[in-house]
Amino acid sequence: MKLNLNMKPSELPLITIRNLRKTFHNGKTNNEVLKGINLDIYPGQIIGYIGPNGAGKSTTVKILCGIIPDFEGDIKVFGQDLKTHALEIKKRIGYVPENGALYDLLTPKEYLTFIGTLYGIGAAALEKRVQHLLSFFGMEKYADQRMDTFSKGMKQKTLVMSGIINDPDILFLDEPLSGLDANSVILVKEMLTQLAANGKTIFYCSHLMDIVEKISDRILLINDGTVIADGKFEELKTEQSATLEQLFAQLTGRQKENFSTDALFNSFEEN
């Protein structure tokens, strides 16, 4: 089942991906994670990138962000080739990693200033921007505390701030809501819709189906290294699958496993 209902010929795509393949080598064994992905992504969209664990979501995002520089296929971002113009592209994108990687011995202020300097933002402008971000996320109180004692949510907020500090045109987020409390979830959701309204493109991976269903303009479902569904939720849903969760289960072929919990409980009874 392959749907591509989001063609907007009037606009030029922001990202074009053609035949993207990625294989990891480990000695003699090869592991093909991405098996030929083709996509066009247009400005101002919120794209929910979903798929089972190990489907290749993070690998796609890491390739698009330039963390994995070595891949097969063609990727153009802002009309430039990612392989040859990675630096120019990186200046205009933001990334929020999934595993909470940051220097936790720094304070949020120090960390954001460090990242901002790497983007080449001037000192005066940077200070203002950092102040702005900290107050938007309600983090002024903690601005000068080292992050090693922070909760997961507070670190996540800092990561989101560092992802948008360069005012990116495209923002990639990998599980951005994990560890956030309910208020922060609302905050980040609002931020994402606002950014999209201002013409920014959001590309995010998540396992939270209800949120993906609500805020995405376009949903991409990846399974086993290929895109198996692509479109608005309203277009994708069928009679059997009224929610994204059900659709997900139906398309990734897990519905039988998911609902055969009887077998699981039987195995307990045997002992």
Next chain:
Amino acid sequence: MVDFSLFFVRLFRKLIQLWGVDYQQFETLLRNNLILDFRRSHSLHKSSKKQKNPFIKQLVIFTFIGGFVEFSLYSIHDILLNLTILYAIIMVMLATTLINEFTSVLFDERENDILLVRPISHRTFFLARLMHIQFYVGYIALALSLLSGIVLAIKYNVVIMAVYFIGVGLSAWITLLFTIFFYLALSKVVKGNKFKDFVTYVQIFLAVVIFGGYQLLPRIVNTNSMKHIYMSVHWWTYFIPPAWPAGFVKFFTFNGTTGMLLFFVLALAVPFLGAIVVVRFLSRGFGNILGQSTVDESSQIEKKSLKEKFSDNMNRLFCVTDMEKEGWKITMKTTRRDRKFKQSVYPMLGIIPVMAIIMLKPDFTDITGSIHKMGDSYRYLYFIFLGFFGIMGIFQLPYTDTPEASWIYKALPFNQHGHLISGAVKALLYKFFFPVYSLLILFSVLVWNIRIFPEMLLGGLLTVFITLIMVIFQKMELPFTQAREMQQKGDKILILFLGMFSMGAVAGLVYVSSFLPYWGILALSILVVGMIVWANRSIRTKKYGVI
């Protein structure tokens, strides 16, 4: 230290930009790394004892080593030869430190998600890494050469000393470039996780070579004959890296030949041209290595090898309870896959042949003769002693990179801690001590005669017993539950000392037993087997409170 170093680096700003590096970003990255290092060591030591910066302590030790080296080379009068050897020693020590301690910094993947997405070129990122390492390597090089520099100032003049230190800086940089070059070339041949395995083996090999070198070199070098040796320059001398800075220094004494001018040029050109090659052209390969390792290769299937199936069957022979068997299995698997464990244990095994040569002191000009002579002695007792290196790995058991995973022992209704430990200890005895000691027995039976077999057997059993006693007295923690940073160096030496001491006692006991008839020795062995069973039982049944 940080500000001085950054000031020093700033002197080379133009040059660094010439290598295709964004200087502003480079300095930001470097400063950030150094600040983090200092905060890290500070917070580490705040929580433990009041200790001075461990790096300073290390530098003091390196200064002493450097003084010792200078002392042993003092008698060589030819400045070119003297400095070539000196620079060679400095370079080898730096390369070893680099490979053993800074490889993890070089390929640190934790920064990937933070830094690789930023608009930083591979070159800038790579050079920042290199300089971060060079900061430490540079200070170590300085410490190593401090005393010999002072000697040079007294022997010649201050200018020579200054030139010598410049040479030290250059050779540190050359060493770093060569090491990186080696790694990047290696990564072209072996890929992914295999690359990391390979690096581990290189580290183990180096550890053994260095240990052997320290022990054997002084025996080979005859200091008396060195007074009148001069180094003549052949065409191939120009290919010896340590000769470059040495010739560079000699050039400044103004009584060298024109050949020194070539050394002078080489000493300057190789670091700078090498840096251009490495930074400009090879940094992309470095980025690929980092990118390669960001994604966990979760689809890798662990196949059971024949050897593993065999060891799984062996645990039925040695382990009594289910928990013990599980301890055996988890230890077998973890020690086979954990690179850091291999790094800390395998060198100790590699040391055995080196120690054997040192202890037996065979005459290499007459091997058969010295083996014959050995056959009449009690030297096989040394072999019992060497068996001790086969049990050292057991004391690495509690350490892991993921101590937080040990929550299971607290959260689960689990009270068989002793069983887990005894299974783990048995696994390592089987994995390391058994093969090592079997080889030692085989070798000694070949040299001495089958008649010493009972004594060797008794020695081996006593070693096992001593090991178990040490496990009991040390109150060993559960396997793979303690952070490696917590590992106090002092404890390690204490165990080594205690172990050596008790191994001496074992060898003494075996010596006394050799006066008994063979059935007496066998009876003693059976008694020791009983003691082993008892010791093992007390490990197993020992009550552990909540950890």
